[in-house]
């Protein structure tokens with residue numbers, strides 16, 4: 001759990017998009033068997049941090065360090081807007097990703113079943129609803145059993161039952177020993193399924209730790225109160241980074 005050494009960590013990373021500094025001095029750890037939720041206002045840098053941790057872009061400064069096993073696939077990633085090549089079925093698409101990471105033939109169906117998409121196995125990917133496409137993206141992120149899985153807003157666009165299911169899938173992955181990072185704006189679901197949170201505000205981690213410990217520290221009984229206190233300032237204004245707020 002969280003007292004184990006991290007399997008993946010960001011060490012003092014900065015990320016700039018040209019002249020715009022989006023992450024500053026971010027240090028964060030992910031641990032095996034733990035769901036860590038990344039929460040923060042719109043535009044605070046969550047997707048940028050997730051993409052940095054997934055190795056999709058180099059930080060401008062600092063380091064991303066992976067301490068896990070040398071497997072065929074180290075980190076599974078669900079983008080915020082998953083998209084798949086048209087002309088193939090859901091099952092064929094997942095079988096393709098399975099073949100890339102050396103997973104066995106049955107893995108694709110098992111992973112489809114886990115996200116609740118078994119009945120859509122023969123449906124072309126272009127005929128999936130937005131929510132179903134996201135579920136296929138989650139199945140794709142977990143195929144090959146990477147020890148770290150990062151999910152950018154996995155519950156976005158899903159109905160309440162399916163959102164809850166997706167968070168339960170994340171908790172099940174952690175029960176299997178995987179280090180899961182997910183971003184979300186749904187604090188109730190985060191409180192239900194996550195062990196730890198990283199609170200990002202305006203490109204900086206303003207709090208991180210076990211949810212219950214943060215509630216004790218702030219002497220509050222909900223994650224919303226932790227969030228409100230940690231973020232401070234206006235909660236109804238999007239702070240556009242690189243601009244005067």
Ligand SMILES: Nc1ncnc2c1ncn2[C@@H]1O[C@H](COP(=O)(O)OP(=O)(O)OP(=O)(O)O)[C@@H](O)[C@H]1O
Pocket residue numbers: 017020022040041042043044045046047048049239240241
């Ligand atoms: N490619 C880019 N070029 C320039 N600026 C960018 C780029 N991508 C993101 N940004 C800026 O970086 C900041 C952080 O964006 P990011 O998508 O990481 O935030 P977020 O916390 O994931 O937001 P949301 O919750 O709205 O999805 C924003 O100010 C955004 O405008």
